[in-house]
Amino acid sequence: MRTGFTLALAILATAVVASGETGTPVTVANINVLNGIDCFPVRGDQCRLPERLQLLFQHLVAIGCPDIVTLQEIVTQEFALTGVLTNTAACVGPLADALGLLEQGLPSLAQACGFTYRVVFDPAARRNPLALPCLPGRGTDEELILTRYPVSAWDLLPLYSPVAPFFFRHVLHARIGHPVGPLDVFTTHLDGPFDTAPCGFQLLPIPGLFPACPAACQGPVCAGRECSVRECQAKQVAAFVEARHHGPEPAILAGDFNATPDPLESTYGEFTGRGWLDSHVAAGHAECDPERGTNCTAGRVAISPNGRSELEQSAPNVHERIDYIFVVPSAQCGIEEQGTGLFAAEPNPFLRKHAQCGPVPHPICWASDHNGTRATLRCARSAAQNFRRTAW
Numbered sequence: 001m002r003t004g005f006t007l008a009l010a011i012l013a014t015a016v017v018a019s020g021e022t023g024t025p026v027t028v029a030n031i032n033v034l035n036g037i038d039c040f041p042v043r044g045d046q047c048r049l050p051e052r053l054q055l056l057f058q059h060l061v062a063i064g065c066p067d068i069v070t071l072q073e074i075v076t077q078e079f080a081l082t083g084v085l086t087n088t089a090a091c092v093g094p095l096a097d098a099l100g101l102l103e104q105g106l107p108s109l110a111q112a113c114g115f116t117y118r119v120v121f122d123p124a125a126r127r128n129p130l131a132l133p134c135l136p137g138r139g140t141d142e143e144l145i146l147t148r149y150p151v152s153a154w155d156l157l158p159l160y161s162p163v164a165p166f167f168f169r170h171v172l173h174a175r176i177g178h179p180v181g182p183l184d185v186f187t188t189h190l191d192g193p194f195d196t197a198p199c200g201f202q203l204l205p206i207p208g209l210f211p212a213c214p215a216a217c218q219g220p221v222c223a224g225r226e227c228s229v230r231e232c233q234a235k236q237v238a239a240f241v242e243a244r245h246h247g248p249e250p251a252i253l254a255g256d257f258n259a260t261p262d263p264l265e266s267t268y269g270e271f272t273g274r275g276w277l278d279s280h281v282a283a284g285h286a287e288c289d290p291e292r293g294t295n296c297t298a299g300r301v302a303i304s305p306n307g308r309s310e311l312e313q314s315a316p317n318v319h320e321r322i323d324y325i326f327v328v329p330s331a332q333c334g335i336e337e338q339g340t341g342l343f344a345a346e347p348n349p350f351l352r353k354h355a356q357c358g359p360v361p362h363p364i365c366w367a368s369d370h371n372g373t374r375a376t377l378r379c380a381r382s383a384a385q386n387f388r389r390t391a392w
Contacts, residue, residue: 023378024180026333027066029343030254030325031056031372032189032298034311035073035098035141039303046075047302047311048364049096056367057109059344063374065113067178069146070187070254074098076126076139099126099144113148120145120174122156143172143187143255150177157240159233160214162194162201171237171255173244180333180379181249188237190267191230192258199232222266230258234270241328242274250377251328256298256370260320261287268324277327279375283340290319295342297323300369311366312359314347318371325375332379339376344368 033056036046060069075098099121110116125138143156154174161168171188194201200213216239217232227235237253245251253276259267261278272278280295281287288296293316300317301310310317327335347365348357357365 023334023380025336025339026068026178026180026183026250026377026379027064027339027374028068028070028185028252028254028325028376029060029063029066029372029374030070030187030323031344031368032072032256032323032370033074033098034302034368034370035075036096036302037075037140039309042303042305042307043309046096047309048360049098050101051364052311052367053098053101053105055348055350055364056344057105057112058350059367059372061109061112062349063339063343065109065115065148066374067148068176068183068185068252069117070185070252071102071144071146072141072187072189072256074102074121074125074142074144076100076142099142102144115148117146117148118151120147120151120154120172122170122172138168140167141169141189143170143189145172145174145185145187147174147176147185149179151175152177152182155244157236158211159188159190159236160199160211160217160229162191162197162229163203164211166203169233171240173240175244178249182247183249184241184245184251184328186237186241186244186251186253186255188233188253188255188257190233190237190255190257190259195228195230195258197229199227199229201229223264227266231266231270234259234267238270238274245328248330248332250330250333250379252375253326253328254324254373256323258322260322271324271326275329277329277335279325279327279335279340280321280373282327282335283337283375285337285341288319288321293318295321297321297342297371297373298369300366302369309359311364311369312357312362314357314365316345323370323373325373327375327377330379333377334379336376336378340374343372343374345371 036049039047121144125142152175157171159169171186173186176183199217216235217227222231261268286295296318299319303309344367348363357363
């Protein structure tokens with residue numbers, strides 16, 4: 001017998017009507033799902049992570065179950081906040097395993113979508129609960145790709161980190177056998193806390209022990225000045241995309257880049273300066289309005305010192321755009337205005353009549369402290385097809 005959640009997903013999927021447009025669509029959704037680690041010391045949970053992931057599934061079904069979904073901030077099991085320092089027998093937590101929760105929810109999502117998503121995730125980031133979970137490294141902020149179509153290859157590049165070996169950022173790549181042809185899909189989460197620190201900064205400055213600032217980031221190579229940590233990571237990601245992407249099909253680079261479209265900060269320009277398209281802009285959408293929160297993806301406060309969370313408030317509470325789906329152009333594809341922009345960008349729209357979202361016992365309002373982004377490409381086997389915003 002179906003659960004209420006499964007039935008709700010099925011009803012949403014049935015309501016999605018095919019557009020009937022020509023060409024083969026490529027649909028992509030992206031969101032930073034919020035690991036919720038900061039919530040635990042204040043509230044004893046990850047800001048209702050299981051409920052937030054169920055809400056995310058509903059949002060994905062509502063937009064037609066995209067071919068590709070890219071996610072950031074995936075936690076794989078218990079994570080130490082103070083366990084080692086306080087000499088406790090176990091790490092602070094236990095925190096919910098976001099990877100496990102996602103995988104447990106895939107059968108219900110498959111019933112709603114009519115297909116089963118494949119999971120692309122680095123096995124090295126799957127922590128063993130019986131091992132020492134307090135060891136530094138992986139499993140606290142990982143990238144994950146869900147794909148409707150088969151994966152022929154995948155790999156992952158660790159990025160320069162000023163806090164190695166305690167934490168690394170990375171970019172995850174998968175080559176997907178989409179009907180339009182092999183698609184290279186990349187997802188990453190660039191640095192935020194050390195965004196202004198110069199490349200070369202190291203929390204533990206022990207020469208030769210940890211990877212140094214890459215040569216491509218040294219000297220005045222970022223707008224005539226020394227690169228920041230985040231700008232250096234952007235250079236590494238861009239070089240990785242160019243090294244892995246081959247063929248006439250487009251490539252997708254999605255994620256949380258922790259950078260606004262600011263010409264004075266070269267993270268965004270590292271990608272657009274190569275001719276890669278910011279799908280949001282290419283579809284003709286306006287820039288983020290921080291006063292109204294329209295077209296913005298981030299700024300929502302997950303947890304305050306008093307335990308209140310803007311995830312439990314219906315107000316948008318977003319004021320910047322730092323999440324993107326960049327597209328490496330292809331002559332055979334066009335970005336559609338409809339189906340490109342934001343998703344999961346309204347407070348829980350799946351409630352029963354007269355129900356409200358809010359703190360427990362009310363349903364959660366938001367799936368994350370970020371709004372999601374989405375893009376729709378329409379591809380035809382024609383070299384003459386111009387890669388611009390189209391009216392298919």
